Amino acid sequence: MRIAFARPAATDATVTDSDAPTNGSDSDDPSRLRTLDEPTHAEAADHVEAAIDRGDLVTLFGRCTVRYEGRAASTLGPGDRHVMLKPDGAALVHTDEGQQPVNWQPPGGTHEARVEGDHLLVCCRRETPSEVIAVRFERIVQASAFAVSDAETLTLSGTEEDLKRRILDDPAVVESSFQPLATERDTPAGAVDIYGEDADGRPVVLELKRRRVGPDAVSQLHRYVDAVERDLHADVRVRGVLVAPSITDRARRLLAERGLEFVPLEPEPTAPDGDSLVE
């Protein structure tokens, strides 16, 4: 603990919420940060429980083990890690490496912190499917709680949706006289990205991908073309066109075997790079 003089005797006595030796801000400080450095397990448990109740985002630095059981099961021996508990029920355990958490829990679950023997136990549960993460801290270096408020939503470009718009805006980028008739056209095999007709009036199925495609995309297109041909149950041959920035060799071979086509196209026109994010 940072404010040692304010700490109760290091018994396992429960620390009352409002009297807890949080620091960094008064309880009505707009910063909404509450931090404990090197707390006892009991202090940390109270701190975390109170933060969860308030709806704060909680972080914990410390040495811990992790066990998971649910769709699969895992164990992780002792090490220094960072744990994040989100107010929406999500939980993340990060090591020093990797973009992905070593263990996690999706949103919708519940968090719980309590002392268990000589450990702080942080438990994150969810149902459907029933899953649990148990994080056992032998030492907590820092426990922070922050009342995060974020009204903004991400604006993203360069997606498959952008590629779709680009084609609908100017169908000629696919092929001259291509005419889109429907998007998300339903078939027994699933929804077709763009369905239309070529210059000769033949049906065309487009499958769009925002990036370089492999064999899986070819199979997907193949399924749709098959399904539409059955659907029309006429003797017309349905064209299948994969639209993506590029294609791998194996995918191109597969495409040829199945009589399908490829049109190279980026989600967005390649701009003569303008402003950079940092000057």
Next chain:
Amino acid sequence: MRIAFARPAATDATVTDSDAPTNGSDSDDPSRLRTLDEPTHAEAADHVEAAIDRGDLVTLFGRCTVRYEGRAASTLGPGDRHVMLKPDGAALVHTDEGQQPVNWQPPGGTHEARVEGDHLLVCCRRETPSEVIAVRFERIVQASAFAVSDAETLTLSGTEEDLKRRILDDPAVVESSFQPLATERDTPAGAVDIYGEDADGRPVVLELKRRRVGPDAVSQLHRYVDAVERDLHADVRVRGVLVAPSITDRARRLLAERGLEFVPLEPEPTAPDGDSLVE
């Protein structure tokens, strides 16, 4: 800042690393935690830069905007968020919701923190592909650095690998007299999970999935069966069997259309649930 008396005059004067008003631990304290609460931008910049140089895992709480440009591009307006910079070059920006970061950078990149106007700019770059995240803080509530050490690796069970072992241990779980001949057998379409022969000596291709399968898995199996049939270029018909816990209706239909088969099997025998993670 928490330790106000230790802080230099709040000019933009650079804070010397070793004299920086970190707290929570001395520089050689084994806890290896260094935290600043409500630092100035200049203080935070120095703190973060020093932590990156040391190879610490860095976290930042505060109000910021985020811009990303690379494979795609995005912008995110001002809000309270949590930023994590890992020593391996990974970066994560988390809001109060979702398991996934709202913005991120995979490992391998470089981090940088500096004052830019009235903001703290945290920049995370990587090459191949060239990508940048720029996080601009208007306010930093807390900046922590922790020398994370984690020697352990995750032990995971219930994977496709477990399913494969289960079949190789006792091929009869697939079908009586099924005989595995190879795993990862190479074909022009990719590697087959398990290749073998049935009681009649006919070639069998197994595709394994650790969980319920949809149409994509059927297509994958179909590709492999096609490829093996061409490969053998004999007139033998190759059987294709999807092995997974369960299958969706549409996938089952697709499977039937292509003359393929399904065998229900879990990655691990369903145990009469033993010890729970918490008692």
Next chain:
DNA sequence: AGCTATATGTCGCAG
């Protein structure tokens, strides 16, 4: 709640 497809997917492994 289940099904389907996308994703700045990430990650690991092989060529």
Next chain:
DNA sequence: CTGCGACGTATAGCT
């Protein structure tokens, strides 16, 4: 490095 497939994938949209 690219290619390819698995992943406790997560996430969104739709029935």
